[in-house]
Amino acid sequence: MSLSKKRKTPPPSEAAPDLSITSDDNVHLHAAGYDQIASPTTHERDLINSMARFRSSPLDFIREVSLHVSGTGWRSYDNIVGQPVFYNGFSENMKSMVLSNPMLVSKVRKLAAKRVGVEAEQGLLGPDVQAGENDRRVKRRVQIEESLIEVAETLTDNMICKMESKSFIRGAYYLATQLLTRAYHQGVHVSSEEVLRLRAVAEKAERDKHSIIFLPCHRSHVDYVSLQIICYRLGLALPTVIAGDNLNFPVVGSFLQHAGAMWIRRSFGDDQLYTTLVQAYIDTLLANGYNLECFVEGGRSRTGKLLPPKFGILSYMLDSIASGRVDDAIICPVSTQYDKVIEVDSYISELLGQPKPKENLMDFLSASSVLSLKLGRVDVRFHEPWSLRTFITQQRSRLPQQIDIKDERLRILRTLGYKVLSEINDVSVVMPTALVGTVLLTLRGRGVGKSELIRRVEWLSERVRAQGGRVAHFASLPTSVVVQRALEVLGPGLVGLVPGLPEDTYYAVDRFQLSFYRNMTIHLFILQALVSAAMYTRVKQGGNPELQRISYADLREQVQFLSQLFRTEFIFPTEGLDYNLSRTLSTLESDNVVKVTRSDTDNVEWIELSDAERAQGRENFDFYCFLIWPFIEAAWLGAISLMMLTPPSHISSPSTSSTPLSQETWLDNKKVQDRAQVFGKTLYHQGDLSYFEAVNKETLKNAYTRFEEDGIVLVTKPSKESKARSTIKLSEEWTPQRSPKNGDIVASGPLWTFAEQISASRREGKNRRDGATVQSRVLNLADLVGASLWEDAVLEGGDLKVQEQAKAKGRGRRKKLSVSARL
Incomplete structure (x- = not known):
C-alpha cells in the first residue's frame, strides 16, 4: 500500500553501461545486463590491475596486499566526495x-531536576528540603547531572562508529571485496548512469554540507557490505x-564499528x-554532512x-529536518538484488517455526565456507536522490491547515516510508534466478522441459519490461545461456533434473525456498494477480464460457476485498x-x-477469459493466479485458525473435571500463532491446504496484525518493562456459535463468512469440492488443535483483570472490511 506517486522521472536507459566489481579487484564497464568481460578495446574499461593469486605467485600476492594496506592510487581513499572520515x-x-x-544537555538537566524533586518529596534530602532552591538541592542536582553525563559518555x-584508521579501512575493503566477489563469482554490478548521477549529487551535497541517507532494501547481511564496497x-x-546491537559481539562488533557501523x-x-542520545547523534551526523545508511524495512x-x-x-531523521535543527538531507533509495541469497536456508527454518539463532563469532568465521559457492551476481541500483526538506514542504502543503502537529508528523512519516519502498521497487532488477523460480512455481504439472522453460522465461522477461521493470543478464546473451546459468546457481537442492528423458526436464525440489525468488517479481504483477484471483471465483466453476464470466460489480467487490486483505503485504499504486x-x-x-x-x-x-487465452490452456491467466494463490491460502489459514479461539462450553483440567470458562478468558498470543502454524501444517498434509509456504510464521503474524486492525480480535500488549505476555481473544461480534446439540462450532456468522470470501479465490483442490464434509473436518480440527490453548488458559489463570480488558478493547481498533481499498 504505497502512499506515494509513481516515479515521474524516467529510469536510466537500459542501454547505459553497467559497472561490475569482480574478484580480480577490477571494475569493468560493459553493456547493460551483459556480465561477460569483453575485450578492453570494446565494452570494458579496466580500472585496476588484476590481483595476483597466492598459489600461483605468492610474492606478487604479498606485494599487492601491502599496496592496499599502505594505499596506492585509488587505494589511498584520500580524495573522497563528502565530509572527511577515517582520521585520527x-x-x-x-x-x-x-x-x-x-x-541532550537539556534532557540531562530535566532528568536531574525531576530526580531531585522525587528525592525531596521522599525526604531523602533531609526534612527541610521540600521546595525551592537551596545549596543541598543544587548540589544533589549537579551530582545527578554528572552521573547522567558519565552514563551518556559510555x-x-x-x-558511535569509529572511523579512525585509513590503513584499517583499506585492509577491510580488500578483505570484504575478496570474500564477497569470490562467493558472488559474477561480481557486484551497478548502473554507470546511476553512479554518475549519484556522484554529481554527492559533489553538490559536499558543497552544501548535506548528508546522503542511503535507504536500501534488506534481504541479506551482504546488503551493507556491497554498498560500502561500491562507495569505497x-x-x-x-x-x-x-545497525542493531545484536551484531555487536566480540571481535566482529569492534571490526564493524571501525568500518562504519553505529x-x-x-x-x-x-x-x-538513550532516546535523546540517539536523536542527538543523528542530528550531529546530519548537521555535519556525514552520509548515513539504514534499512527502511528494519x-x-x-x-x-x-x-x-x-x-x-x-x-x-525526519525530526532532524522538520524541526529545523538540520537544514536538509538527501534521500537515496537503493535496491540490492541477488542471484542467490546466502541466508535463505536459515530463513526457511525460521519461517517454519525454528527460533532465530543468536548471532555469534562462529557463524561469521564460517563465511570461508561460502568461498567455494557459485552464487551468481549482486545487482545494486540507486534511485534518483531527492531532498528531504522539499518532500516535507510538499507534504505539509497537501495536509489540512487545522491538522494536529502529531497527526501531521505521523502522516508525513508514513508517506515517507512507503514512498521509499515504492522507489526501491521502481529500480529493482529481476535476476535470472527469480525468473526461473517464478516460472517453475507458476506452471501446472510436475515439471517443465527446457525449451518450454526458456520460452516462458522470455515471455516473463517481456512482461517485466512491459510493467516498467528491469531484467538483468540480458543484452546479447541468449536466453538459453541465462537459464542454464540460473539453474546452476539455484543448484539441485532447489531445482531437480529428471534423468533419462529425451528432453531435459526440470522440477521444483524445494518449492518453499524457491518462493523466496518468486516473491522478488510479484510486486510487478500484483494488480493483474488480484484481478485474476477475483475472476477465478467464476472461472473455477467450469462449464460454458458464459457461466465463467463475472460482472464488473462482482469483480470490483472481490478485488476491493482482496486488496484490503493484502494492504500490508504489497505496495499498491495510490490512484484509487x-x-x-x-x-x-x-x-x-x-x-x-x-x-x-x-x-x-x-x-x-x-469480464471473461479471451478465446485466445482458453485456446492456449489459460497459461497467462494461471500465471497471475499462481503468483497470488499462496498469499490467499495464507490469509485463509489465518482466518480459519481464529476458529481455535472459539471458547468451549466446558474444559477439563487436572484440578477440576469440568471447569466453566469465563466469557473474558484470554489466550497467550504467541501460543495461538504457534498453534495456528501447527494447524496449517496438519491441513497441508491432509490435503486441505495447497501451499506449504502458507504456514510460514511471518505471513501468519502479518495476518493476525490485520485481524487486530480490523477489530476481529482484541490484543493486549503489556508495557516493555513488564514480563507479562501479549494475549488475544475474539471480539464478541466475531465469535462463532456452538451447536447446542453436540457443542461443535457452527459454520456460520461473520468469521465464517469472512473466511469463505477469502476461500472463494483459493486454488480449487479435489478435497475441497465436497464442501460439507470439508467444512466439518476443518472446524473439528480447529477445535482439536485449539484445545490445548484453552487448557493452558485454565491452568495459568487466563482471566484478565477488568482494567486490562478495558485497555485491550481500547487498543482493538474496529474497522469495517468495506473500507475504501488501496488498489
Whole structure:
C-alpha cells in the first residue's frame, strides 16, 4: 500500500553501461545486463590491475596486499566526495559534538531536576528540603547531572562508529571485496548512469554540507557490505550504517564499528536518556554532512518481497529536518538484488517455526565456507536522490491547515516510508534466478522441459519490461545461456533434473525456498494477480464460457476485498480502486488474456477469459493466479485458525473435571500463532491446504496484525518493562456459535463468512469440492488443535483483570472490511 506517486522521472536507459566489481579487484564497464568481460578495446574499461593469486605467485600476492594496506592510487581513499572520515581523532571529535548537543544537555538537566524533586518529596534530602532552591538541592542536582553525563559518555562510546584508521579501512575493503566477489563469482554490478548521477549529487551535497541517507532494501547481511564496497571503490564517503546491537559481539562488533557501523538497541523502551542520545547523534551526523545508511524495512526480509516500513529511525531523521535543527538531507533509495541469497536456508527454518539463532563469532568465521559457492551476481541500483526538506514542504502543503502537529508528523512519516519502498521497487532488477523460480512455481504439472522453460522465461522477461521493470543478464546473451546459468546457481537442492528423458526436464525440489525468488517479481504483477484471483471465483466453476464470466460489480467487490486483505503485504499504486482496476483490465485486454464486454455508454459490464487465452490452456491467466494463490491460502489459514479461539462450553483440567470458562478468558498470543502454524501444517498434509509456504510464521503474524486492525480480535500488549505476555481473544461480534446439540462450532456468522470470501479465490483442490464434509473436518480440527490453548488458559489463570480488558478493547481498533481499498 504505497502512499506515494509513481516515479515521474524516467529510469536510466537500459542501454547505459553497467559497472561490475569482480574478484580480480577490477571494475569493468560493459553493456547493460551483459556480465561477460569483453575485450578492453570494446565494452570494458579496466580500472585496476588484476590481483595476483597466492598459489600461483605468492610474492606478487604479498606485494599487492601491502599496496592496499599502505594505499596506492585509488587505494589511498584520500580524495573522497563528502565530509572527511577515517582520521585520527574522528571518534573523540564525534563524541564531543554529541555530548554537547543542546537537546541532550537539556534532557540531562530535566532528568536531574525531576530526580531531585522525587528525592525531596521522599525526604531523602533531609526534612527541610521540600521546595525551592537551596545549596543541598543544587548540589544533589549537579551530582545527578554528572552521573547522567558519565552514563551518556559510555552509551555514546558504545554507539558511535569509529572511523579512525585509513590503513584499517583499506585492509577491510580488500578483505570484504575478496570474500564477497569470490562467493558472488559474477561480481557486484551497478548502473554507470546511476553512479554518475549519484556522484554529481554527492559533489553538490559536499558543497552544501548535506548528508546522503542511503535507504536500501534488506534481504541479506551482504546488503551493507556491497554498498560500502561500491562507495569505497567509487570514491564516495562511506556512510555510517545504523545497525542493531545484536551484531555487536566480540571481535566482529569492534571490526564493524571501525568500518562504519553505529550500534543501537533493538528496543529503546522508556529510556529517555538513550532516546535523546540517539536523536542527538543523528542530528550531529546530519548537521555535519556525514552520509548515513539504514534499512527502511528494519530487519531482513525472510520472504523475498519488501516488508512494510519500520518508522523508528526514519522518525529521528525526519525530526532532524522538520524541526529545523538540520537544514536538509538527501534521500537515496537503493535496491540490492541477488542471484542467490546466502541466508535463505536459515530463513526457511525460521519461517517454519525454528527460533532465530543468536548471532555469534562462529557463524561469521564460517563465511570461508561460502568461498567455494557459485552464487551468481549482486545487482545494486540507486534511485534518483531527492531532498528531504522539499518532500516535507510538499507534504505539509497537501495536509489540512487545522491538522494536529502529531497527526501531521505521523502522516508525513508514513508517506515517507512507503514512498521509499515504492522507489526501491521502481529500480529493482529481476535476476535470472527469480525468473526461473517464478516460472517453475507458476506452471501446472510436475515439471517443465527446457525449451518450454526458456520460452516462458522470455515471455516473463517481456512482461517485466512491459510493467516498467528491469531484467538483468540480458543484452546479447541468449536466453538459453541465462537459464542454464540460473539453474546452476539455484543448484539441485532447489531445482531437480529428471534423468533419462529425451528432453531435459526440470522440477521444483524445494518449492518453499524457491518462493523466496518468486516473491522478488510479484510486486510487478500484483494488480493483474488480484484481478485474476477475483475472476477465478467464476472461472473455477467450469462449464460454458458464459457461466465463467463475472460482472464488473462482482469483480470490483472481490478485488476491493482482496486488496484490503493484502494492504500490508504489497505496495499498491495510490490512484484509487476504480482507476487501477480500469487500467489493469485494459492491460489484460490488450494482452489478449481477458475479453471485456462494454455497454453502449462504454461502461464495463462483463469480464471473461479471451478465446485466445482458453485456446492456449489459460497459461497467462494461471500465471497471475499462481503468483497470488499462496498469499490467499495464507490469509485463509489465518482466518480459519481464529476458529481455535472459539471458547468451549466446558474444559477439563487436572484440578477440576469440568471447569466453566469465563466469557473474558484470554489466550497467550504467541501460543495461538504457534498453534495456528501447527494447524496449517496438519491441513497441508491432509490435503486441505495447497501451499506449504502458507504456514510460514511471518505471513501468519502479518495476518493476525490485520485481524487486530480490523477489530476481529482484541490484543493486549503489556508495557516493555513488564514480563507479562501479549494475549488475544475474539471480539464478541466475531465469535462463532456452538451447536447446542453436540457443542461443535457452527459454520456460520461473520468469521465464517469472512473466511469463505477469502476461500472463494483459493486454488480449487479435489478435497475441497465436497464442501460439507470439508467444512466439518476443518472446524473439528480447529477445535482439536485449539484445545490445548484453552487448557493452558485454565491452568495459568487466563482471566484478565477488568482494567486490562478495558485497555485491550481500547487498543482493538474496529474497522469495517468495506473500507475504501488501496488498489
